[in-house]
Amino acid sequence: MLLRLDPAVHDALAAWAAAELRSTNAQIEFLLRRALADAGRLPSAARPIPRRGRPPRADRTAEPPPTS
Incomplete structure (x- = not known):
């Protein structure tokens, strides 16, 4: 889809x-x-x-083991 934008608006959106x-x-x-x-x-x-990028590492998403 072609979208016509003022160049200043496009620059502001890009920033x-x-x-x-x-x-x-x-x-x-x-x-x-x-x-x-x-x-x-x-x-x-x-x-x-959809979330982009690398999926979370399994060891970072797991709950930490209980402490005694």
Whole structure:
């Protein structure tokens, strides 16, 4: 999908996305979803945004052993 944006708006979005470790595309989707949710218009069939990146290590997600 082609999206025409003012270059200054695109630069601001790109900088915001970089600060939040997202791509510009992911930042736009995040903002659109938030606006839809705030307006009560987010479709119930919309799937959550998938988490990107490396999955958590098993030894970091396990509960620590009980201490005596």
